[in-house]
Amino acid sequence: MYELLQIIWFALWGLLWAIYFGLDGFDLGSGMWAGLAKDKKERDAVIASLAPVWDGNEVWVITAGGVTFAAFPKIYAVMFSSLYIPLILILLGLVLRVVAIEFYHHQDYSPAWQNFWAKVLGVASLVVALLFGVAFGNLFEGLPITAEGWQGNVTLSLLNPYGILIGLLWVCAFLMNGSSWLAHKCPDADVRAKYMGMAKKLYPVVLVLAVLALGLAFVMTSLWENYLKIPVLLIVPLAAVVMLLWTGYNIYKVGNPFKALWTGSLTVLLAAVWGVGGMFPKMIFSKLDPAIVLDCFNSSSSQYTLTFMLIVVLIFLPFVLLYQGFALKTFGKHHDLTSY
């Protein structure tokens, strides 16, 4: 019973982070585009597009963090204290993103002032996307820990090839999903056309990075072991690939950015599920010493807490999905920024 709970919580833990990346991904992407927008009209539209959605999406990271704390306190403790500097930078990135939106929001400021805050928004969104990707890339491949502790400078050692690869994948996938959202949401036809074009340009990049991430995982990580051991699980990476191809179909053939946003966000979500699923049951482990493993069995909360928290999640998650769905329906409308 306890083991089953631990497995369920491992799955929920992975799923919550995956949902966060799937959802916040597109507004982090939109944020990066705000930094690159060429004129005021475009910038206004980009920032107005993400203003009503970032908060609801960001709550998923608070939930993912809270659940990590409640269900796997040891993971929470080790993960965030050992990835100290990257995490602090992520947090400050999240803070600055909102500061930038707030400062930008008021129409009567000078162009230089607005331009500055749009740049801040772009950089903050980029930092969050990149560092989350790098951090999870490192978790996927294992951390450079031995019995003596961390080998080398923590922050620099995270910038290894696989970590950087996942970081770039995250950045480009988020940019792609951000362009789909903007191509769907912005009121002006020329701005929409520009972002549809951006999605078209970014798709091949995302495809190449995704193929590299999946392929190099055979060489650089042990992520495929679970899938090869239990082949039915291959449905997860398969679904991710299908979703990615479907995204391409939506971008190029159907030309529907809203559908491309859905499939693109699901691609990100499934990619994260694939990575976390490949780690199972490990959560934090060493790539240097196989004896150093924190997994869902040796790092979880007590049976009582896991049971209690599961009941909480089963009660509240449906409500959350219901009203977040309603909000997205209200604000997801096509070309519509007029009423605010």
Next chain:
Amino acid sequence: MVTLLSRIQFAMTVGFHFIFVPMTIGMALFVAILETLYVRRGDERYKTLARFFGKLFTVNFVLGVVTGVTMEFQFGTNWSQYSEFMGDIFGSPLAVEAMMAFFLESTFLSIWIFGWNKVSKKFHLFSAWMVAIGTALSAVWIIVANGFMQHPVGYVLRNGRAEMENFWAVLFNPYAWHTYVHVIMACWTVAGGIVVGVSAWHLLRKQHVDLMKISMSMGLTLILISTIGNAVTGHFNGQNVALRQPAKLAAMEALWETQQGAGFPLIMIPGNGQNIEILTIPGLTSFLAYNSFSAEVKGLKDFAPEELPPVAFTAWSFRIMITLGVFLLIVAILAFVWNRKGVLEQKPGMLKLLTWMIPVPYIATTFGWIVAEVGRQPWTVYGLISTADSVSPISLTDVTLSLGLMAVIYSLLVILDVYLLVRFAKAGPIAADQPEAVAAD
């Protein structure tokens, strides 16, 4: 040194966070009440006011959210030993808070801000109440978590950590609920202070008089109820501390010797072992703690020295909170009575005072939390784990760097907050049917 810097960092982030939060909690309720009046009476003035104060609310809200994210992760970054020891209990309220409250408030706030023309009037009102309930609920869970740190209950020490044994005991921790009522009242005072301060500013300039008279009356009622409520709940809080954290009580009073009928030194310089007392109210400390002017109160010298919190800091913070609380109460009563008599608008001095007083409830709440948190030292969880044993094994360089970065960015946040609030407050309400009102949201 890492412990000290981590403490400074934590104090700083939580202090900044609590600049944004109390106004959010109080103002969410106030705006929901305004909108209810609008929907029930069909009077557009209430809608205009709801939008006006709602605007001040939203600026604060988002800054509260992002500073809250930092808070949540900081337990892991800087207090990993604590997190590992306590996560089984402490993590749950935080996760419940996110599931139950944060999604509620953030989703419905989006609908509230951006949905004036997209959802029905009734549903819009429903959203306002969901935001108000969400903010009040989130306070329940974080204070339940804090209540455990103050007075641990419902746990068992097992597997080298504190494990939850009874969730209901953790939830219905009496310490937490004493704190909760006191904090919620304080949040109303903060919001009420802003409402009357802003209304007074406009009334003094004879602008938007029709609207500002309404908000002034409502704000004064809120601030009067909450300041009286704070005095009452504060008294119960004192008894609660006396019962459960006697060392904190002794530090709050800087009471060195155990004595019966202990006095309340109103003006004093706390020393080490003895104070220089300038004005002391006899028997008051005994009364505050035990409802009797002659009760015995345990002095600091009868505790083990290593279990004592910083005395002077705690004692001073307590005095600042109480003095400001009494001051607020007097001003609230006076302004309320004048307003009832209809003479408040002829008292420019009072109107100016109400505006200048906006920061006072903020300062009082901050010092109240300093009493609660510094007074709990040297423990993170009272009697279970000390602060020194809670800190992460992080390097001095890392924590110095993060502290520096946070100090800069958080200062920016406060400047932004004050700047925007003042700007919007001075701009005043705009009739809801005017296009600028729609565009500016």
